Amino acid sequence: MPPKFKFTRDEITSAALDLTRRAGPDGLTARALAEELGCSVKPIFGLFKNMEEVQDAVLSAAQDLYQSYLAEDMAAGKYPTYKASGMGYIRFAREEKELFKLLFMCDRKGEPPKPGKEMDVIIPLIMKNTGLTREKAELFHLEMWIFVHGVASMIATSYLDWEMETVSEVLTDAYMGLRTRFRAAEE
């Protein structure tokens, strides 16, 4: 009996994501989103309790998109698995600056940004690649991740403007350098 909804939750979320992409989180206002959709603000508040819920949906969609970046680089086989996770992270930062900032450059308490794969997959991989003990491998990973995050965040804020080829070379420097350093520390 009631009229159909003009939009689905997903359509609205998608438009909100696009808006965030282009104008950042501050650009995501009820009125701007309505204009993006070509409607009034009512359909939005019909499907979402409030704008905060829309922002949450955007966050979630951005995370999904990030996972797709990771998955793509992991599947491409262009780089070793471990490196691919870093390259995916950085490629996401490069191509989706606003979303990267939203996901990985906001205040969080105690959860360092990580690639999709959980620690219990990553750490054994590093142990295998480098021959380090678990404890050493964890520190190695953290230090590598600091470097990767450094590159990504500097690209996302336009401090750097690098091709992925350059990124790859620099990541190799960091990886090889740290690996040698950690091996030397084992005596």
Add this chain to the structure above:
Amino acid sequence: MPPKFKFTRDEITSAALDLTRRAGPDGLTARALAEELGCSVKPIFGLFKNMEEVQDAVLSAAQDLYQSYLAEDMAAGKYPTYKASGMGYIRFAREEKELFKLLFMCDRKGEPPKPGKEMDVIIPLIMKNTGLTREKAELFHLEMWIFVHGVASMIATSYLDWEMETVSEVLTDAYMGLRTRFRAAEE
């Protein structure tokens, strides 16, 4: 003949800086600043053209404060000069999270965050420390700076919560690792 000003430009700037420290850039509103000073908004607009000018003053004051962090760590002699610049950057990020974000985690075009010392002081220093050519030393510095910025930004956003002692150890890992890597590349 006219009444005295109730505040100086510096007093207002200082209050604005404190406000930004505590509440971030969004916390710096005309009314909040007035309350901080214990007056109406008028004195602010008497000494500043508008809030944008206040924000500029805060930015400038934050930069001065950052320079003092750098200078202190450089002068302390606890670390070698080059390392001290990185430690100062990170210490600033640790103790002044909001100001660090304001200065070094905003969109800028093409100017990577740097310590106070100019390139023409830093690069020769690295060449001396490492024996690298100028070109290599510049890349070395950039990669080190990426790492330093990674640590600093992760601390500023509370992804990490490290003592400076830990920071020091991790910086050494990165430095020694990269130095070895760059030397090896020279054959």
Add this chain to the structure above:
DNA sequence: TATAATAAGCAACAAAGGTTGCGCAACGAT
């Protein structure tokens, strides 16, 4: 001490953004 010049306080105005009430229109069941 009176005065000119103007800083400060108060309150108002405008703009932006979130949210909602009102009335109309759409749509499936009858």
Add this chain to the structure above:
DNA sequence: ATCGTTGCGCAACCTTTGTTGCTTATTATA
């Protein structure tokens, strides 16, 4: 084809924030 339900557009309301006009208070000087 009609009806009941309810989504939608419009416009309004409220809050926050930047900014400014009006009036009063202040202060160096005549």
